[in-house]
Amino acid sequence: MEIYRDSTWILEDLIKQKENNKLVSGSLKNIIISKHKQFKLNNKNLKNVFACTIEAYKHLDVLEYLYENMSSLEAALTKLEATKGKVPNKVTLYLMFNDALFSKNKRVQLPNNHYLKKFMDSINKSLNKQWETFKKINKVNSIDEYLAKKTGSDKPIDQPPVRWFRLNLAKLKTFEQITAVKNEIIANFKHNVDSWKSVQENQDCIYEDEFVPYLFAVSMDFKISRCKWYKSGQIIIQDRGSCFPLEILDVKKTDYIMDCCAAPGNKTSLLGGYIYVKDRLESVEEDQPIYEEEEDSIPRVVAFEKNDKRSEILSTMMKNAGFEIRKFNPDLTVSEQSEAYFNDDALRIDIFHGDFSTLCNNERNKNIYNSKFFKFNKAILDPSCSGSGIYGRQSIDNLNKADMERYIEKEGERLTKLSSFQTSIVSHAMKLPNLQKLTYSTCSVNPIENEDVVIDLLMKHPDWEVIPRSESIPTWKRRGLESAFEKHIDGNDCKLKGMTVKELMDVKDACIRLNKEEDGGIGFFVCGFQRRQQKKSKKGKK
Numbered sequence: 001m002e003i004y005r006d007s008t009w010i011l012e013d014l015i016k017q018k019e020n021n022k023l024v025s026g027s028l029k030n031i032i033i034s035k036h037k038q039f040k041l042n043n044k045n046l047k048n049v050f051a052c053t054i055e056a057y058k059h060l061d062v063l064e065y066l067y068e069n070m071s072s073l074e075a076a077l078t079k080l081e082a083t084k085g086k087v088p089n090k091v092t093l094y095l096m097f098n099d100a101l102f103s104k105n106k107r108v109q110l111p112n113n114h115y116l117k118k119f120m121d122s123i124n125k126s127l128n129k130q131w132e133t134f135k136k137i138n139k140v141n142s143i144d145e146y147l148a149k150k151t152g153s154d155k156p157i158d159q160p161p162v163r164w165f166r167l168n169l170a171k172l173k174t175f176e177q178i179t180a181v182k183n184e185i186i187a188n189f190k191h192n193v194d195s196w197k198s199v200q201e202n203q204d205c206i207y208e209d210e211f212v213p214y215l216f217a218v219s220m221d222f223k224i225s226r227c228k229w230y231k232s233g234q235i236i237i238q239d240r241g242s243c244f245p246l247e248i249l250d251v252k253k254t255d256y257i258m259d260c261c262a263a264p265g266n267k268t269s270l271l272g273g274y275i276y277v278k279d280r281l282e283s284v285e286e287d288q289p290i291y292e293e294e295e296d297s298i299p300r301v302v303a304f305e306k307n308d309k310r311s312e313i314l315s316t317m318m319k320n321a322g323f324e325i326r327k328f329n330p331d332l333t334v335s336e337q338s339e340a341y342f343n344d345d346a347l348r349i350d351i352f353h354g355d356f357s358t359l360c361n362n363e364r365n366k367n368i369y370n371s372k373f374f375k376f377n378k379a380i381l382d383p384s385c386s387g388s389g390i391y392g393r394q395s396i397d398n399l400n401k402a403d404m405e406r407y408i409e410k411e412g413e414r415l416t417k418l419s420s421f422q423t424s425i426v427s428h429a430m431k432l433p434n435l436q437k438l439t440y441s442t443c444s445v446n447p448i449e450n451e452d453v454v455i456d457l458l459m460k461h462p463d464w465e466v467i468p469r470s471e472s473i474p475t476w477k478r479r480g481l482e483s484a485f486e487k488h489i490d491g492n493d494c495k496l497k498g499m500t501v502k503e504l505m506d507v508k509d510a511c512i513r514l515n516k517e518e519d520g521g522i523g524f525f526v527c528g529f530q531r532r533q534q535k536k537s538k539k540g541k542k
C-alpha cells in the first residue's frame with residue numbers, strides 16, 4: 001500500500017501544478033525523484049513509485065474519464081465505506097485503475113487479501129467495459145495508439161541513438177597508460193568503425209570520434225557501467241556535444257580556467273584532465289608521468305555552483321574522477337579539503353559553492369578576484385537552460401503540447417526569462433577584466449537561448465567578438481541556425497548596429513549546433529567568444 005500512498009502524494013502534486021496552469025518542465029524522472037526527496041519517501045520504493053506515477057500521469061485524461069463515467073463506481077465505494085469505514089481517494093483510484101488496465105501484468109500491486117485488492121477485483125469487469133467504450137469513442141485499439149494520436153507523435157522511444165564515453169585523463173597517469181587503455185577498449189570490440197551510425201545496431205562495433213580526442217561511441221545495448229574501465233573511473237560517460245566547449249576553449253598549460261555553472265561537473269572534469277595533461281601528451285616520453293610539478297599551488301581550475309545539493313554532487317563527482325578538491329562556502333571559508341590537496345603532484349580543483357554572478361560585485365568578492373581569481377583568463381559558461389535538447393522529456397513535452405495554446409504562452413514566457421538570465425550571466429563574465437576567452441553553451445535547441453543570446457552579447461559587449469569558425473571545430477558542418485540570423489538582414493544591410501552582413505554570417509559560422517539524434521546524441525549549442533585585440537595606437541606603433 002506504501003507504493004500507492006507515496007505515488008498518490010506525488011501525482012496529486014503534479015495534478016495541482018497542472019491545474020494551476022503551471023507547465024511541468026524537465027524530465028518526468030527527475031521531477032519524480034525530486035518530489036520523492038521533498039516528501040522524504042522510502043527510498044526502497046522509488047523504482048516502483050516512479051513507474052506507477054509516470055504511467056498514471058501519462059494516462060491522466062483516460063483515468064479521469066473512467067472515474068467520471070464508470071456507473072457502478074459510486075455504489076461500490078459506498079459499499080466499501082460501509083464495510084471498512086474508509087475509501088481510497090480519487091488519485092489513488094487513478095493509480096490502481098492504471099495498474100489494472102495498462103501495467104504489464106494488469107494487476108494492482110497489493111496482496112490478494114488486501115481489502116483494496118478485493119475492491120478492485122469487484123469492479124474490474126465494469127472498469128474494462130468502460131475502457132472498451134473509451135477506445136470506441138476515440139477510435140483507437142490501445143492506450144499507446146491513443147497517446148500517439150493525442151500528441152501527434154509516432155515515436156515511443158526517447159533515448160539517444162548511441163552511448164558516448166571518454167577516457168578520464170585524470171586517472172591515467174602516463175601516456176603509456178592512456179594508449180594501453182585506449183587500445184584495450186578498442187580490442188574489446190570486433191570492429192573499429194569510422195562512423196557513429198555504424199555502432200547503432202551493432203554491439204560489436206566501436207567508433208572513435210574525429211572531433212574530440214579519446215571520445216568513443218558504442219551501441220545503446222553495450223552496458224558501459226558494467227565494464228572494468230568504468231568501475232575504475234578510467235572512462236566517464238559524456239555526450240559528444242558536452243565535450244565541444246573544451247575543444248573551442250583550446251586549453252593550454254598556462255591557462256587558469258573558471259567553470260562558472262559547473263554541477264554535475266562533466267565539463268569540469270574534462271577541463272581538469274586537459275589543463276593538467278593535454279598539451280604535454282604529444283611530447284611526453286612513453287613511460288614518463290604526464291604530470292609535471294606545478295610551480296605554485298594556485299588552483300588552475302575553479303568551479304562555481306550555487307545550488308546546495310548540486311554543489312555536493314559536484315564535489316563527489318570531482319573526487320570520483322580523481323581530483324583533489326578544496327571547497328569554499330559563499331562566506332569564503334573552506335568547508336572541505338582533500339588531504340592531498342597541497343601535494344605537488346595533485347590535480348587540484350577548487351569548488352565555490354556560491355553564485356558566480358556575485359563575483360567581483362562587492363568589496364569582499366573583489367578581494368578574491370584580486371587575489372586568486374586574478375589569474376583566470378578563460379571560462380566555460382554552461383548555464384541552466386530549458387534542456388529542450390536532452391532525452392527523457394518526450395512524454396512530458398508531448399503532454400504539455402497537447403494543450404497547445406497554453407503551452408505556447410507559458411513556454412514563451414519561460415524561454416524569455418531563461419534567455420535573459422543566460423545573457424546576464426555571460427555578460428557578467430565578459431566584464432571581468434582578465435578574461436580573454438569563454439564559451440557559451442546550452443543543451444537547448446531553441447534559438448532564443450542560443451543564437452539570440454550570442455547576438456545580444458555582441459551588441460552589449462563591443463569589446464568581445466566570436467572565436468571564428470577556423471578556430472571552432474572548423475570541420476563540424478552544422479553551424480548557427482540560418483533563420484536566427486536572417487531576421488537581422490534587410491536587403492543588403494545588417495540591421496544590427498556596427499555589424500555588416502558578412503560579419504553577421506561569420507557569427508553564424510562561429511556557432512555550432514548538434515541536432516538531437518541526427519548528430520548522435522543530445523541537442524547542443526556552443527559558441528566561443530574572445531576579447532578583441534586592442535588596436536595599437538599610432539604612438540605605440542612608432
Ligand SMILES: C[S@@+](CC[C@H](N)C(=O)[O-])C[C@H]1O[C@@H](n2cnc3c(N)ncnc32)[C@H](O)[C@@H]1O
Binds near residue numbers: 263266355357
Ligand atoms: C546546465 S547545468 C551545468 C552542467 C555542467 N556544465 C556539466 O557539464 O555537467 C547549469 C548549472 O549551473 C548552476 N547555476 C545556475 N546559475 C548559477 C550561478 N549564478 N552561479 C553558479 N551556478 C549557477 C545550476 O545550479 C546548474 O547546476
